Amino acid sequence: MSDTFxxxxxxxxxxxxxxxxLLTLVAGIGLVRFPDLLSRMHTAAKPQVxxxxxxxxxxxxxxxxxxxxxxxxxxLALVGLFQIVTIPVAGHIAARVGYRSGxxxxxxxxxxxxxxxxxxxxxxxxxxxxxxxxxxxxxxxxE
Amino acid sequence: xxxxxxxxxxxxMGLRRRLGKIQISxxxxxxxxxxxxxxxxxxxxxxxxxxxxxxxxxxxxxxxxPLPPIKPGFRFWPVQGVWMIVYITWKMFVAxxxxxxxxxxxxxxxxxxxxxxxxxxxxxMLVCTAIVTTVIPGSVIVEVGQAERELFVHxxxxxxxxxxxxxxxxxxxxxxxLVRGLGTRADIAELxxxxxxxxxxx
Numbered sequence: 001m002s003d004t005f006x007x008x009x010x011x012x013x014x015x016x017x018x019x020x021x022l023l024t025l026v027a028g029i030g031l032v033r034f035p036d037l038l039s040r041m042h043t044a045a046k047p048q049v050x051x052x053x054x055x056x057x058x059x060x061x062x063x064x065x066x067x068x069x070x071x072x073x074x075x076l077a078l079v080g081l082f083q084i085v086t087i088p089v090a091g092h093i094a095a096r097v098g099y100r101s102g103x104x105x106x107x108x109x110x111x112x113x114x115x116x117x118x119x120x121x122x123x124x125x126x127x128x129x130x131x132x133x134x135x136x137x138x139x140x141x142x143e
Numbered sequence: 144x145x146x147x148x149x150x151x152x153x154x155x156m157g158l159r160r161r162l163g164k165i166q167i168s169x170x171x172x173x174x175x176x177x178x179x180x181x182x183x184x185x186x187x188x189x190x191x192x193x194x195x196x197x198x199x200x201x202x203x204x205x206x207x208x209p210l211p212p213i214k215p216g217f218r219f220w221p222v223q224g225v226w227m228i229v230y231i232t233w234k235m236f237v238a239x240x241x242x243x244x245x246x247x248x249x250x251x252x253x254x255x256x257x258x259x260x261x262x263x264x265x266x267x268m269l270v271c272t273a274i275v276t277t278v279i280p281g282s283v284i285v286e287v288g289q290a291e292r293e294l295f296v297h298x299x300x301x302x303x304x305x306x307x308x309x310x311x312x313x314x315x316x317x318x319x320x321l322v323r324g325l326g327t328r329a330d331i332a333e334l335x336x337x338x339x340x341x342x343x344x345x
Contacts, residue, residue, distance in 0.1 A: 030246040074179035088277035113258035
């Protein structure tokens with residue numbers, strides 16, 4: 001490979017690494033700036049995914065001209081793949097637990113379809129319980 | 144006389160049941176991961192051994208930890224699949240910049256939790272849509288209603304009716320791309336049907 005080509009690859013790699021690092025920095029700032037759990041989730045799981053991918057791409061480009069025996073492009077691809085697949089799982093669990101245990105600020109939500117749905121379900125459940133009680137009373141009365 | 148030992152036959156039956164749980168496609172996927180881990184995609188004699196060893200290891204893993212099969216399964220449609228990957232990558236870039244802009248705009252950021260109904264019945268498509276929605280910045284899955292096929296998505300910065308509708312449209316577009324890229328024929332037919340009836344309603 002010619003020298004200029006390797007140099008060009010180097011520059012692309014450096015740009016990718018820098019962009020990735022910047023996105024991760026942005027994610028950190030977002031963590032400090034946002035007030036509640038749900039909005040913080042966005043920054044914790046997100047610009048960071050793209051940031052990580054960019055860093056991995058940068059590393060992969062750096063690895064093309066160099067032979068290493070420790071790790072290779074395949075390893076980087078695996079890192080990216082499993083990050084993408086597992087981040088949503090952890091994020092979903094955190095969001096769900098946070099929501100269900102009431103650790104969110106409702107005044108920050110403009111529209112909340114889930115709260116409506118949960119209220120609806122609770123109402124239906126209460127209705128069913130009341131129905132059951134009434135039936136029991138009726139049964140006792142007939143006895 | 145003592146009965147011919149029954150535990151042995153039970154064990155054999157258990158083994159046969161477990162062997163039935165082996166899915167070749169999943170085993171091949173695990174072999175691929177193994178090959179990537181050991182950098183086996185090079186022309187050298189060890190690669191063949193690594194391939195064999197990886198396949199044996201994945202079969203052994205499936206024997207020890209049997210899992211239920213992925214039922215309707217998926218298939219990769221080359222053209223739509225590539226288009227899907229490009230679409231997701233593009234969305235990730237755009238949305239990353241949007242979230243970055245939101246972080247640096249002063250003032251409180253208001254959000255919404257919206258519910259999006261899925262148009263396909265496959266669990267795998269539901270999971271894929273949920274994962275990709277979460278990976279794309281600005282939206283997090285809060286809750287999944289599996290029975291109602293509904294995703295509850297927390298959208299950052301959606302403080303007007305219009306933005307909420309747009310976010311809903313985005314998730315629906317994403318589902319369409321995923322089903323067209325990875326769905327089985329039945330999934331795609333279901334989606335087409337929903338699209339046709341939806342257009343009639345509008």
